Amino acid sequence: MLLCRLKQQALLLHRSPTAALITRQLFHEIPATTSALPPPVVQPLTPIRARLRSGVGVDLAAATWALKSSRELKTGSQLHAIAVSSGLFSFLAVSNSLMCFYSKSGHFESALVVFASIPNPDVVSWNTILCGFDSCVDALRFAQRMRHAGVLLDPVTLTIVISFSGDLQDISVVHQLHSLALKSGFDSDVFVSNALITAYGRHECIESARKVFDEMLMRDLVSWNAMISGLTQEGSCADEAIEVFVRMVGDEGLRPDHISFSSAIAACVQNSDLQLGSQIHGFAAKVGLKTHILVSNVLMSLYYKCRCEDSATIVFHEMRNRNVVSWTTMISIDLSNAVLLFNSMRIDDIQPNDVTFVTLIYALSPQHSIKEGEMIHGICFKTRFSTEVNVSNSLINLYAKLGSMEDARKIFDDMEIKEIISWNSLISGYAQNGLCEEAILSFSSAAIHSKPNQYTFASVISAITSAQTVYLSYGHRLHCCIIKLGLNTDEYVAGALVDLYAKRGSIVESQLVFDEPFRKSLISWSAIISAHAKHGNYEIVMKLFEEMVNSSILPDHITILAVLTACCSCGMITMGRQIFDSMIGEYKLDPWPEHYACIVDLLGKAGKLADAEEFLMKIPNGPGVSALQSLLGACRIHGDLELGKRVAEALMEKEPMESGAYVLMSNMYANNGDWENAARVRRWMRDKGVKKEVAFSWVDAGIGDSLFMHKFASDDNTHPLAEQIYGVAESLGSEMMVLEEDELMAA
């Protein structure tokens, strides 16, 4: 008889369809049945079984204790069998422990089965199941069921439900549960208050979190941690988070644990506050927590964000245990060794997850071949991560980056679920590859099939920003939609608009968008600075650059290049060199060839040709084309034929088919009155087959909503209406001649 019950239960546990049935029964209030169950597999067991055999018997304490310390499914199932055979299962302490075991060891369905077999579950039984759910929706439905079953709500139930409500989209449930806590008097329970702080924190409703925290009579370490992490997550309260951390340590004398440290350091990451972060690092070392996996992981982010990759790497190497987060962070720190690190991670027996793949895919640069991209894609496929939406999105980005929009499109078309992010990846992919028309078409589809968000708009705007053709009227139309949708103060949209108008519209419109209240990112700062730099507005550029640095945004290569350009066009030699030095010293950026070229240009234009040449010689790996071009240009302006010849030769050697050097050299001879050599260079150019780049022009017919642009090159007759167009051009020409004659006659 006993064996039969045992068999029944063991079967139930390992047959998920049965478990699924029980789940349905729980939700639909169908009375559970445990009849008609196939045979079990029972393994011999452990000291407890020995005790049972030797007639000592197993008591309640032994059974629950054994369950608590066990994590292996096999051991748990065996204990389950013993509990049933010894009759201990009928004690709620034992059956509840069993549910807890199954739930914590990742076999929630088995816990549900046990629950269904308990004749009179108590509130602990219900709570144990309640906290085992993955999804907050399921958990809250189960809580409703508890209420219908007449289970009396206790602080534990409330704590669990509040913590689930933090995951919901809608904050109103948190508010409801908060008032329930006040009504029932459970708000004095520390656990309940802590859960409330966290739930409010997750909804970034920091005022309410703070209120709960402030009104607590007794706070424990978890309360402080919840408050600190809530402030850290909010995004704009990092300073307050630090303040609370300091109060906790200084005023309350509490000893921070790994979670306090990780939250406080995360706040430093947000502020890019290397100094304070390092201090907290030292503090963690003092209390022996610096190599804790959580603390080390966030320390790596700190050093990475503050561009101290070496320190981040040291933290990684000092870790005794590393998890998938540590490895993934390390991959994002050392992108050039991403594949190598990925392999080491697998040797270390750490399984990658979707984030790892997203990072790894991101690490591949346009310099990588399609083949390498396909290899990573293959690993994603084998490990079954390629169907994850975020991984697919990254793959779209990858193929776009590698220049293969066909592959990107294929991934997109194969996706079962397309998020708006997927559309955004596709649109920005077309944008990067200069396929503006496709980007606009995809944007239209996205608007039909999905709900465009700020990123969709930002992507399509960036497409028209980088398009060869100027789609300004389309840009204005998009801008109108954006204002209507209230997205004009979104940092990405506003940033993209600043960039669009800076590059394609007018600096006035760009400045107008920039003056709107939105969170200025590096991109938007760089866009507005670049725009003013192009117009030679030196004072404005320097003022904006100062404002940007003061708002703790670190400049990147593009920003510095813009500032250098401004210095260059206004001949600010000292400032230019100062910025160049700070780029290396203060901002830890390796100059690009363009930055060197800028300084060469700056010195050259000012007539300091010798300094320029000296600087040029110091460029690591030799001067790039742009630096040589700058110097050659300067030689032309200042008439230094000798240096010009040397530079032109170097340039022609580097790029024999580029017309620039030949044209400049020939012009220099011509300026000098040396027509013979000027002609010689031109001849030389012709013999080598070097051609000047073809100039393009375009006409927007501007009819209705049409986006069609008519493009022309010189001597181009590929347009379908070429004959008519040339006809009109000719008749216009003759009309002009007539007009000119008339004017002459009148004179």
Add this chain to the structure above:
DNA sequence: GTAGGGTTAG
């Protein structure tokens, strides 16, 4: 000696 709160990577 059965149930509840705080945590890191794109």
